[in-house]
Amino acid sequence: MTPAARTQAAIELLDAIIAAAQEAGAAADTLIARYFATRRYAGSKDRRAVRELVYAAIRQCGERPPSGRAAMLLLTERDPEIAARFDGSPHGPAAIQQGEPVAVSGVVPAWIGRELEQSGLPAASWPALVARAPLDVRIRSDVDAGEALSTFPDAQPIAGLDRGWRLPAGTDVAPLAGVAEVQDAGSQAVSLAAEARPGMTVVDLCAGAGGKTLALADAMSGTGRIIACDVDRARLSRLPPRADKAKLTIVETRLLNPGKEAEALGDLAGAADVVFVDAPCSGTGTWRRNPEARWRLTPERLKRLTATQAHVLELAAPLVRPGGSIVYVVCSLLDAEGTLQAEQFLSGHPGWKASTPALPMGAPHGAGVRLSPVHDESDGFFVARLVAPC
Incomplete structure (x- = not known):
């Protein structure tokens, strides 16, 4: 051409x-x-x-x-x-x-700019939200990272993430199939908020194709139970082959029927040590990878998303054992989807409290922690740990 x-x-x-x-x-x-x-x-x-x-x-x-x-x-x-x-x-x-x-x-549509400013992100920070993203991977915990990356001389460890490595954009990662997952540093970091450990029962309520499910299961070292749920059959169907390739046998999948999710989750009531809620969101934190997403978001769509987020939190609460927790995550930088959702949940559930996750990146923000491309060189996320009363 x-x-x-x-x-x-x-x-x-x-x-x-x-x-x-x-x-x-x-x-x-x-x-x-x-x-x-x-x-x-x-x-x-x-x-x-x-x-x-x-x-x-x-x-x-x-x-x-x-x-x-x-x-x-x-x-x-x-x-x-x-x-x-x-x-x-x-x-x-x-x-x-x-x-x-x-x-x-x-950089952004005018109305989103106003939302960002109200969420504490001034205009000077916006260009970083659409800059080109690096390529991050998470090496499986039972794999020697040095050996796995021996043919990738430009790989650099990501500070604070034991299994996280950064590669030059455009690197062919096919040789890492089965020993590593492509996963942004921020996504790896927010998974740590669950503090998943061997023997736990974990419910991943919005698992999608299972990127964070696999990170949680890996942290559990192959013991315990993790139930990955979603209403999207096509996305959820991609998880079992990924889990098999990563040799993570504790992952179960459960397809939920929209509007009837509570019925399908009834047997898990009060059983979960952690319910991980990676809620559907605007994706404002992922514009570096999908910059055209700025053109898709509308005030009406944002309103529908916040309603869905509140609904999923309500589904999560009955599943948590006394003293257990919900880890609420959105790949959004907007307070309407982040800290305001967490605060709304807490105000409607007496006895529950926020416990700020100790993460290797991000900064305290309202009821949780916010990661941003501006300060953390990662995708943007908000994460809160909401602890049930004992």
Whole structure:
């Protein structure tokens, strides 16, 4: 592909990504993979170059742009080389016309900016929220990290995480299959808030594909019981093969029926040492990996998410044994989903109290701890440990 053709491909992909964001369609990564699956002529260098153009444009547009061309034209204002590709050549973008729409530069949509400021994150901190993320992995506890990473000379240990390592972005981690999981440092850190130990009974109430389930099970050293639950059959079905590959035999999965979750959890009432609630959220802490997610979030969607979070906390409470705990986690930086949810739960459940988790990163924030890309070089999270009365 010529440079002009790569730029046109990026414009076409941006159009698809913008439409998907407006219509709750597929994520950018998925759309990019689909695009190149039908264009076998594009080599690895072409795919990499187009992908970099797409994400550079997404990161420059806080508000959803009117079109992929408008987003790419914003890049031309800063990069004359990209501007020169708008030459009308075959397979390239048409020449730039005076007065045509150009996307507005920014970091976040205006309404989200107000939410961030109210949550203690000033505008100066926002660029870090959409910067490119590193590649972190968690080495299995029964594996020698030095041996596993012997062919990765650039791997660096992550401070405070015994099994956490950071690799250069784009590293091929296929050789680590079965001995390591790709997992952000922040995700590894918040899993520690559960203080999972051998012999415990742990319920992972919103397990999804099980990234944190595997971290919890690994900390339990193969003894005890961990029940991974979710309402999403497709995501939950990916967990058993991952657990088998990691040799974690204590993981059970349980598919929940939306609206009837309490019935399916009845046998676990009062049995859990820890209920881990990695609640559905806005994902504002993961924009480094999914920057187009800023265009998907609306006030209405945020309201639905906070209602779901409160519902899941109510489901968790009856499962906890006296003196046990709920570990509430969201990959969000918004107080509406974080500390305010924890405080609302505590106000409605007399006798419960917050116990600030001792984590290797993050800072106390309201009823828990907040991690952020700004200060911790990790994804953004809020985590609270809510302890049941004895």
